[in-house]
Amino acid sequence: MAGPTTAQRGDSKRVKSKLRLQTKLGLKPKSRPQQKQKSSGSGPPRRGGRRLPSRRTLILSAVAAVLVGGAAVWALYGSDWLRATQVKVGGTEVLTRGEVRDAARVPLGAPLVSVDTDAVAARLRAKLPRIDTVRVERSWPHGISLKVTERRPEALIKQGAKFVEVDAGGVRFATVDKPPRGVPFLAVEPGKANGPTASSLRRFGPDRLRKEAVRVAAELPAAVRKETRTIRVRSYDSITLELTGDREVVWGSGERGAEKARTLTALMKAAHGADHFDVSAPSSPAVSGS
Template sequence: MAGPTTAERGERQKLESGPPRLPRLRPRPRTFIILLCAVVLAGAGSVWVLYGSPWLRVERVSVSGTRVLTEGQVREAADVSLGSPLISVGIDEIEARLRQKLPRIDSVDVVRSWPHGIGLKVTERTPVLIVENSGNGGKYVEVDAKGVRFATVSDAPKGVPVLELAVSRSAAALRRFPEARLVREAVRVAGDLPAAVARDTGTVKVRSYDSISLELSGGRTVMWGSGEKGSAKARTLTALLKASPGARHFDVSVPTAPASSGS
């Protein structure tokens, strides 16, 4: 039997060796240099646009969310330099300045408003209690829901109870329940009051940790006890006020065993 022909052997060798290899293309040095220069120029151009050009600079500072503070007070405390590159404005530094200079500010959101603005969205603290400062011309210190004393005002805000601290000043009592903790307990009680009762409350009086009372309009009083079980006490007090509209004294210190009396 005759073997393969020369042509057949050539075809078989081509199949066994696979497809022909293409020559590897190497980038030319000139092409690489051109690409590198383009990248460097693009980066330098971006930096110049952000920091050196007149197109992205601070021209205005907008303020929102103020209630007691004025927009001018917030702008002055923020101390943003007009004309500076917008990208270079320190967001964290502005927030820190505002909190330090304006304690009434609880939080602030500082945003860049491209291409020319800085936005300051302010959230002010809301007083839940006030403390009479007899040593400062009869002014009042506002206390927020976190127990922070944040502002002194000449006139008492409407609908905000006065906090009266009538606690023992003995060293042992103060070590166990420091004044700051008692203030937080009073704030806790004020926050748990039903809306109708809160509007009717003139004074929150603290004698000790577990002896907090309320003075309502019309000479009515409420023994609240400690700040614990506030929701249950609020529900019980609401029911007592409805069931005994003529009563003058209420005791919800133990919400499962409340009491009321008319004298």
């Protein structure tokens, strides 16, 4: 390795001589200035190769976020821009839109965001049993939308001079003065029950038998349904249909309803003059009368 050059040795001697002279004169030798570290640039320190935001930037960002959040809260709750002023109703058939609006009791004038849509739906179902399902939605900026689906009567129960409508689930949801057209009557006869029939009623109860009859009504082909006047229930497995023209269909239980419906449709097409059909065992049906 090469040693110091002649010039370097000379410089070193001069520095040493200067230091000795300063010592004799009582002067404090000046320390050599430290070399400043190179800076990577002005601004805040970096972390992981990324420049960190300054304190001022963080404060300004926080203030801006608070202002934006406050403005949003004021717009939703304090301003007149987003308030419930309209109620739109759709899907009604028997019910009127006014009936639905009155039962919903939407708080008009309240901030739209504060309207409790679940509470509105609960009020509608409680006040109007005819409603099967309801969807309550906010319609920005000023509306509440009520979309209802009404229950459909599958059978009727005569109650004095009025008629009770029963849906496919056996729910008695409305009492009307006039029976709707094309809906059969339902007759459950516990008073006439004796022997096996009485045992069936004790086991299942009138409500269960009523549901079975409504289940039969819901599975009837459209053409047969139009001609069905009464669905008579004597026990769980003794359901009969009374059709126009003094015709009768022995249905049996409510089980295998779709298969029985297909069999009955085929029988009625093949035997136009028959007045008694038995599809209680759909694999081996019977027809009589002429």
